[in-house]
Amino acid sequence: MILSIESSCDDSAISITEIATNKLVFHKKISQELEHSVYGGVVPELAARLHAEALPKILQQCEPYFQDLKAVAVTSSPGLAVTLIEGVTLAKAVSVALDIPLISVNHLIGHIYSLFIEKETTFPLTVLLVSGGHTQVMEVQSLTDIKTIAKSMDDSFGESFDKVAKMMGLGYPGGPAIQELAKEGDRKRYDFTVPLLRTPKLAFSYSGLKNAVRLAVEKSQEKDYKDIAASFEHIATKHLVHKLKKYFQTHPPKNFAIVGGASANLYLRKQIEELLAPYNAKLLLSDLQYCSDNAAMIGRVAVDMYKQGMFSSLEALDITPKSI
Ligand code: KG4
Numbered sequence: 001m002i003l004s005i006e007s008s009c010d011d012s013a014i015s016i017t018e019i020a021t022n023k024l025v026f027h028k029k030i031s032q033e034l035e036h037s038v039y040g041g042v043v044p045e046l047a048a049r050l051h052a053e054a055l056p057k058i059l060q061q062c063e064p065y066f067q068d069l070k071a072v073a074v075t076s077s078p079g080l081a082v083t084l085i086e087g088v089t090l091a092k093a094v095s096v097a098l099d100i101p102l103i104s105v106n107h108l109i110g111h112i113y114s115l116f117i118e119k120e121t122t123f124p125l126t127v128l129l130v131s132g133g134h135t136q137v138m139e140v141q142s143l144t145d146i147k148t149i150a151k152s153m154d155d156s157f158g159e160s161f162d163k164v165a166k167m168m169g170l171g172y173p174g175g176p177a178i179q180e181l182a183k184e185g186d187r188k189r190y191d192f193t194v195p196l197l198r199t200p201k202l203a204f205s206y207s208g209l210k211n212a213v214r215l216a217v218e219k220s221q222e223k224d225y226k227d228i229a230a231s232f233e234h235i236a237t238k239h240l241v242h243k244l245k246k247y248f249q250t251h252p253p254k255n256f257a258i259v260g261g262a263s264a265n266l267y268l269r270k271q272i273e274e275l276l277a278p279y280n281a282k283l284l285l286s287d288l289q290y291c292s293d294n295a296a297m298i299g300r301v302a303v304d305m306y307k308q309g310m311f312s313s314l315e316a317l318d319i320t321p322k323s324i
């Protein structure tokens with residue numbers, strides 16, 4: 001079995017995965033959403049302190065499995081430096097105490113592998129990753145062959161939901177709150193501009209849309225918020241669909257997946273389903289419980305890395321907060 005630790009942002013999570021079967025033997029996550037909600041976003045120092053409290057508590061519950069552990073895996077990149085270090089330090093301590101090797105896992109590959117928890121992998125795969133930190137399209141041939149096709153030049157898809165929610169006083173995370181509010185709203189009432197419409201560039205941008213929404217919020221009353229939320233969700237999604245459509249002209253999809261915290265968005269799922277229909281492409285989605293950050297997805301990557309002998313030494317394993 002492999003014990004895996006995730007602390008890249010505001011979720012403290014540990015899982016145990018059986019190497020031979022991919023079975024998830026143990027999985028626990030303590031989310032800090034409530035603590036950060038009052039600030040309208042994640043406060044890194046607070047997040048680090050909460051990880052330092054939560055991770056050892058979850059680890060204690062894993063004690064019955066200690067004798068069966070063959071490796072310890074941890075998210076080392078990308079994420080917040082002060083929170084990544086909490087997980088990495090704990091993983092190193094477990095590695096020394098139990099004399100087992102370390103596996104250093106990339107969080108974005110973790111999101112891709114959230115599709116394969118307790119399952120075999122399906123490759124090749126075109127992936128749209130939409131989370132709080134990232135918006136990108138990737139071509140995935142295998143664990144070690146991942147090519148980024150397009151990414152955001154500024155804010156991410158999920159982050160724009162968080163910021164719009166904050167403008168409306170809806171707390172953090174904003175995605176679920178905006179989705180809920182948008183359900184009752186008129187998607188056509190606010191004519192926001194689709195970002196990067198006039199450039200052929202395969203890239204994303206959400207800061208302009210966010211600012212347009214800010215102006216609309218400032219000029220309106222609370223009764224208009226549902227229409228602003230609906231129009232924003234519509235245009236934010238249309239931007240993704242528009243760029244994907246462009247990419248599909250030269251690279252028609254076969255297996256297509258949406259992963260990351262914001263892949264839980266139902267409007268996005270529906271629009272992508274419609275986009276894929278003419279291609280007869282298969283749409284892969286993670287279980288809703290594994291869309292947001294968790295350690296089960298890190299454990300699933302770790303199983304494949306273990307099988308390929310991809311270990312890290314105590315000295316070499318370090319955090320890399322930025323995506324590379
Ligand atoms: O993957 P994740 O848990 O953390 C990162 O790696 O960033 O993603 C969290 C992000 C937040 O920005 C949150 O607002 C967004 O996912 N999110 C959503 C929805 N549920 C979560 N965004 C839009 N619609 C949702 N239903």
Ligand code: ZN
Pocket residue numbers: 107111131132260261292293
């Ligand atoms: Zn994530």
